[in-house]
Amino acid sequence: MVAALSGDGAAYHHLLKLLTPHLRAYFARRLHVGAEAEDLVQETLIAIHTKRASYDTAQPFTAWLHAIARYKLIDHLRKSGIRKTVALEEAGAITAESDSDAAEAARDVEQLLATLPAAKRALLRQVKLDGLSTAEAAAATGMSESAVKVGVHRSLQALMKRIGVKP
Amino acid sequence: MKTESLIARLAADTAPIEKPAAVFAKGLGGGIAVAFLLVWSVLGFRHDMLHAMAVWGYWAKFAYTLALAIAGFVIVERLARPGTEAGHRILLVAAAFALAATGALAQWLSAPDAQHAKLFFGGSWRVCVPLIVLVSLPIFVGVIAALRQLAPTRPIAAGAAAGLLAGAAGAFVYGFHCNESALIFVSIWYSAGIAAMTAIGALTGRWLLRW
Numbered sequence: 123m124v125a126a127l128s129g130d131g132a133a134y135h136h137l138l139k140l141l142t143p144h145l146r147a148y149f150a151r152r153l154h155v156g157a158e159a160e161d162l163v164q165e166t167l168i169a170i171h172t173k174r175a176s177y178d179t180a181q182p183f184t185a186w187l188h189a190i191a192r193y194k195l196i197d198h199l200r201k202s203g204i205r206k207t208v209a210l211e212e213a214g215a216i217t218a219e220s221d222s223d224a225a226e227a228a229r230d231v232e233q234l235l236a237t238l239p240a241a242k243r244a245l246l247r248q249v250k251l252d253g254l255s256t257a258e259a260a261a262a263t264g265m266s267e268s269a270v271k272v273g274v275h276r277s278l279q280a281l282m283k284r285i286g287v288k289p
Numbered sequence: 290m291k292t293e294s295l296i297a298r299l300a301a302d303t304a305p306i307e308k309p310a311a312v313f314a315k316g317l318g319g320g321i322a323v324a325f326l327l328v329w330s331v332l333g334f335r336h337d338m339l340h341a342m343a344v345w346g347y348w349a350k351f352a353y354t355l356a357l358a359i360a361g362f363v364i365v366e367r368l369a370r371p372g373t374e375a376g377h378r379i380l381l382v383a384a385a386f387a388l389a390a391t392g393a394l395a396q397w398l399s400a401p402d403a404q405h406a407k408l409f410f411g412g413s414w415r416v417c418v419p420l421i422v423l424v425s426l427p428i429f430v431g432v433i434a435a436l437r438q439l440a441p442t443r444p445i446a447a448g449a450a451a452g453l454l455a456g457a458a459g460a461f462v463y464g465f466h467c468n469e470s471a472l473i474f475v476s477i478w479y480s481a482g483i484a485a486m487t488a489i490g491a492l493t494g495r496w497l498l499r500w
Contacts, residue, residue, distance in 0.1 A: 126303075135300035142292060164295055171299040173440035173500070175306045176370045189371030193442040197499070 123183050127174060138167060141187065144225075148191055158198070166194045184226075234281050242277045249274050309369065312435045317362075320431025320455065324424050324462040332420070332466040346470035349392060353475060354461035356385040357483060361454030365432065368447040369439035375450065382453065389476040396472050411469040414478050420466075421482030422489070425452075425459025429486065433497050441498050448494015449487050456486025 126134030145166050149159035169190050177186050231251075235243050245263060248254045249270065256274075260267045328334065341347045360381035367373045400408055411417075432451040441447035460479045469475065 127306075129303045129305060131300055131303040134303065135296065138296045138300055142296065160292065164292055167292070167295060167299060169440070169500070171302070173371075175309055175312070175438075176440040178370050178373065181370070181373055185372035186370065187372075189442045190440065193371065193440075 123174075123177060124179050127177065127179070138170070141170070142167070145191060149195065152195060153198075158202075162191075162194055162198055165198075166191050169194060234284065237284060238277055238280065242273060245270065245273050246277045250278075307438070309366070309439055312438045313362075313366065313432075316431035316433075316435030317428065317454075317458070318431075320428030321458055321462065323427035323431075324459055325465075327424055327427065328462055328466045332424075332463075334465050335468045337468065338465075341468070341470060344470050346472055346475075349389075349472055350464050350470060350475045350479070351461060353385060353389045354457050354464060354479060354483075356388075357382060357457035358454060358461060360385055361450060361457050364450040365436070365447065365454050368441050368443060368450050369436050371440050371442045375446065386476070386480060389472065389480070393473040393476040408471045408473045409477070411471060411474040411478075413467060413469060414474070417467065417469075417474075417478040418482040418485055421456065421460045421463050421479065422485050424463045425455045425482075425486045428458045428462075429455035429490065431455075436498055437500065440500060441494075444494045444498035445491050446494075447498055449491035451494065452487040452490020453483065455490070456483035459483075459486065 123137060126137055142163060145163045146159060149162045149166075150156065153159045153162070170187070173190065177183070235247065238246065245259060245265075248259045248262065249256065254262070256267050256270050259265075260270045263270070265273070335341065360378065363378050363381065364375045367375050367378060396408065397405065429452060432455050433448075436447055436451055460483055463482075469478075
């Protein structure tokens with residue numbers, strides 16, 4: 123978004139493409155009508171564009187984006203007559219539940235994993251994310267079972283240290 | 290229209306967009322200019338300006354309204370952007386009012402009883418609130434116009450903040466006409482005028498700030 127604001131059309135195009143599936147999931151989950159959800163995706167994309175000056179580059183982009191999507195959703199619900207009595211200011215509870223937490227957690231994990239050397243990263247992914255047993259991982263990597271255990275343990279410790287958790 | 294082609298069209302428009310600072314400068318600057326014009330042409334500046342400058346209450350009045358206007362601006366600036374909160378900035382408003390109220394209380398306690406009514410009502414308490422609202426209106430229009438260019442996602446709060454900013458800036462401008470200098474008078478009637486504008490902003494924000 124920062125690049126887009128300084129006039130980088132290609133980066134902007136990439137960003138909008140990247141956001142669209144997220145927005146689609148966000149609206150689809152709340153509306154249950156595919157066509158309405160797609161309309162809102164487009165409305166939100168237009169809002170992102172016309173209101174792009176309101177993005178403060180010192181603030182998190184996801185918070186800005188989420189607030190716009192939420193505003194568009196509430197505006198739509200009010201227009202279509204659903205929940206007529208819920209004022210915008212009190213509607214926080216409706217949308218307080220985040221559907222992007224899981225995605226954000228997954229992204230955080232990937233970013234953390236990227237800080238490990240390749241071999242350790244692959245091992246940790248197999249055992250902790252893909253659900254392989256120690257024996258399976260040992261067979262796959264050609265290491266001994268105890269070497270797998272030690273490797274996984276050390277990698278986890280290294281990651282915990284990186285995010286400041288005392289083992 | 291297909292979402293993909295919409296994205297392509299939006300991405301093709303890389304023209305620089307007006308920065309929020311410029312948007313606010315225009316709306317607020319234009320509004321304050323009109324407010325000054327209004328005070329100058331309709332109400333007239335007070336005649337004893339030079340004489341009044343020697344009294345500290347004259348400066349306190351401007352300091353108070355200026356402080357509230359600054360507090361209003363930093364809140365409006367936050368609420369104009371999605372995903373940000375006014376947060377502790379609201380305390381600035383409380384701090385400015387508490388300071389003025391403390392000064393007013395000190396003035397009340399140190400003044401002889403016979404003076405109290407004069408300090409409280411001054412000579413213009415009846416017109417003070419409506420005139421502050423009147424002078425504030427052009428500023429309110431300017432701030433709302435600026436907000437509409439940006440993206441307030443909490444229209445009632447943003448409207449109230451716009452009213453606070455406009456009311457405080459309007460009271461500042463009105464101070465050039467009004468010849469009251471007692472801090473008691475200012476902290477009651479000026480505050481009431483600013484509060485009235487804040488309420489007007491909160492009530493109308495929902496309709497004025499839709500996008």
